[in-house]
Amino acid sequence: MPDSKMDETKKKKKKTAECCGYPISIFFIVVNEFCERFSYYGMRAVLVLYFRYFLLWDDDLATSIYHAFVALCYLTPILGAIIADSWLGKFKTIIYLSIVYAVGQVVMAVSTIHDITDANRDGTPDNFTLHIALSMLGLVLIALGTGGIKPCVAAFGGDQFQEHQSRQLNTFFSVFYLCINAGSLLSTLITPVLRAQECGIHTQQQCYPLAFGVPAALMVVSLVVFIAGSGMYTKTAPEGNIMGSVCKCIWFALNNRFRHRSDIYPKREHWMDWAEEKYDKLLIAQIKMVLKVLFLYIPLPMFWTLFDQKGSRWTLQATTMTGDFGGFVLQPDQMQTVNPILILTLVPIMDRIIFPLIKKCGLNFSPLKRMTVGMLFAATAFIAAALVQMEIDKTLPNFPSSSESQLKVVNMHSESLIVTVPSQEPLLIGSFEVQHTSKHTTAVSHWCFTISSHVVFPQSSPDYITFDQQDIRLAFNTTPEINKDLSLIKGSRQTLIIPSEPAEMYLKEDIKSKPKEGKNAVRFVNGWTAYLNITNLESSLQPSETSNYTLVSQGMRKFTLTDGIQSCEFSRKFGFGSSYTFLIPSDLFSTDCESIKEIEDMQPNSVHMALQIPQYFLITTGEVMFSVTGLQFSYSQAPKNMKSVLQAGWLCTNAVGNIIVLIVAELGKLPKQWAEYVLFASLLVAVSIIFSIMAYFYTYIDPAEIEAEILKQQETDPDKKKKKETLEMEEKENEQEIKQTKI
């Protein structure tokens, strides 16, 4: 009896312990997956912050390395699958690669301990090279581990089920997906909190070691749980270098087909049948099964291209919205946790209610149909995102185009001022002219000119619009008229600060996009007669000086202003994404900071983050239909000895999707974000139509049945023995050739 058939028979005969119809070993596998996903997503949640604020990389480098790491995590599954199916088997591969993974997590956690190189005890590492080297080593090990075990764990879980448990097998993939999301949800909530703690041996710093240490510990737990179930698993042994045989067989078929390209040779049903002269029918049939599924996967990366943008584009969209939900405040990046929360509710609803209902209605909602509908849901999610974006666009400030400049004038002089700019009506700006709005006074002694350079200043240099003596005139009631040469940078917003001594006026550049991460940009103009120290600002402010912007989070923020002798406190509640210039008058301390006036440079965000819930709902419904079904489909349609390989193929669609996101992000963007969302939605609709046509021609198979059928035929086939002998002889010849070449 052939080995493979013997394994199959053994599997059928072996009675596995069951609970409610499920093999007990499944419990260890789903707990293992929960811990592993906790470890992976927990580490990922704080990774960019670690790059940015611990290693002090800039935004671009931090995000590029982050995306490269994620892409690597989805490319390594193919390696894990080859090791499992051809060499070690799934069980050993999971154990060995989990050890690599856990070591990687520990190395990563160690790399975040600032004290290991902080000899001067100033709270910052002294040897960044060591921290970078350790963290890169850690990340490579993690990518190898997490990607390597990923295709094996799902397939190994599937292997635990026996033939009579096909209903339970389908449920397993849903439960598996639930565990992934429960683990990731918990960790994305917990690790940022751990990071926000302070810890350290010599100095107290943000606690990255804890934020990375807990995921490392969970990975060790994951490994221990998996080993604990060791005695209960059904383990299928690898059948030699299957990937090598597959490649050789395909190569032979292609070559043979080419050699017999003339019309005199009779056609064969499939191009792989040209390998029949040399290779086993079973292997050819198995390769055909895998190729058929892999061909079907070609359009799938487009789904992931849209799906993975919820972590980037949608989070950026959230930074231009407000997250005040009354009882609690949601930060823009926390909005992503809506996805696993919805998964935890939608998977049971789909499995228990929606799919059975569809079945009851007599509709055949086959896996490939589900996946197509999932893609359409994702496309609709992007239409919803485009509609939200249009609402946001209505509230965004009118930023200058690349050929325009915007100028604002702030008059801190004691007299009113008339400003004249060519082709604009002269404007009168009172001294600290104020409108009383609620508790705080709002200065209205400013406004914006939007100046199109090509219209008003045709003689200007390419980068600057230069106001010459005649161009801008500032007239006070008593002071003589002042003319000023000003250089306005094209595409920027600038503020002309006129201090108490107007001749010392100067330009200060304004923020010209929404502040990052939904924060608020604030700055102060010092109208007090001496230097001032203000909490949260980098350095003290000289008289008449304007500080750079500092970013503050949403909520009540307190600033203490002191000149070294006197001090007062100024508090203000901030929303999301606003920008303010605070004018400090000369009566600051006598009014106990009450006289500080604010200029709203940029309105706080007004569109609510709750508007993103429909798009999250749609994309998550799409994910349940597409991803859970895809996982199940990849397992059910794969031959017994190539289950991990097809799982890896499935994960590869995700890697390609991620790479497309990277390319699209680098290539030019459409001028309007909503248009980009509509473009992506249209592309996915087009791709899902192609996929549905491909799916229409796909015939579902039962690989085990086909394999058994072929084996039965081969028992009675006299040619088979001959072919096997030829194959073995050729392999020997090959080996000898290699030996001789070496000599």
Ligand SMILES: N[C@@H](Cc1ccc(O)cc1)C(=O)NCC(=O)O
């Ligand atoms: N739904 C995702 C998991 C997830 C969790 C948290 C997020 O902020 C985003 C995504 C999922 O199930 N992915 C599959 C996997 O194997 O990780």
